[in-house]
Amino acid sequence: MILKSQVEWALHCCAILAGLPAGRYLSTKALAEFHGLPKEYLSKALQSLSQAGLVDTTLGPSGGYRLAKAPAELTFLDIVEAVEGNARTFVCNNIRANNPCRPLGYCESGPCAVARIMWEADEAWRQKLRSVRLSDLIETLSRDIPAELWKSSFEWVLERAG
């Protein structure tokens, strides 16, 4: 059970977009080049962000993506769910219905304890991701990444932003 690599891509891309000056856009091409990713496939991840309303887009030369909200208004969960979907990791196949002892016509009322517990674990995962904002990530990254690299990356992006 592993998340799509697009989740990582989307998170990185949002982190880059967060550093974009207001009103500017960054293209798929630039984002793919910066991260060393296949442009066409990364495009699908960015489309997911767009469909989820997390980013704004514009067409034409100098077109591309920018965040639709402030980094403090975007959570990890928003980004992860945009790409990965919001389905639960545990799906109940209702195997209890096969119990040979079950009275004919007996109908279970809602999910059993197994499902409820697994879903609570899913919710704990979501809650953690919901508690971290994109702005928190930027703050941590700015502390972790050498100032020199941080600066040159910022300039690299700015040169290509439309």
Next chain:
Amino acid sequence: MILKSQVEWALHCCAILAGLPAGRYLSTKALAEFHGLPKEYLSKALQSLSQAGLVDTTLGPSGGYRLAKAPAELTFLDIVEAVEGNARTFVCNNIRANNPCRPLGYCESGPCAVARIMWEADEAWRQKLRSVRLSDLIETLSRDIPAELWKSSFEWVLERAG
């Protein structure tokens, strides 16, 4: 990102095994029939439980599986990880290494903030599963399931336990 259905199977089987009288075993055949599952494939899940040391097995007629520990000593996480593995859901492909601005020979020190946050969410999921014991599940089920069905299921199992 969905858990294998074997996770559900393993949890259900452990719940059944928890009701087995001390020293008795229940076969794959009986567990498969009770849950309406493919015997050969369920067998793989039970083998996983066995390899993880969660259940004891014995061969021959009247052979099968029983819990290796008391239900209070078995957590959901034990069972889930036995079947699903203990890998993290977020794998870091180190795409930051492709950053064109990165100084030659520059070597990152450990996982970045993105990976750390995603791994914390994984840990929150695990922590939740670790906090629920098999005995807790049995207790809840015994309250949820109609007494009649609970009793007949118990008898069904007992008839087939070696």
Next chain:
DNA sequence: TCTATTAAGGATATAAAATATCCCTATTTC
């Protein structure tokens, strides 16, 4: 107006993982 560039999205191909079955072996019970 014309050209280049872009996001969106449909179609399709490839690779990997989950699901499922089959068969053989060693062990145990009777």
Next chain:
DNA sequence: GAAATAGGGATATTTTATATCCTTAATAGA
């Protein structure tokens, strides 16, 4: 000795993830 069992290797099928290709409509700038 015969029947039943877990273990496990080999293999097939189905589903999902990964990746590429191509067409369309919008936009910027010459």
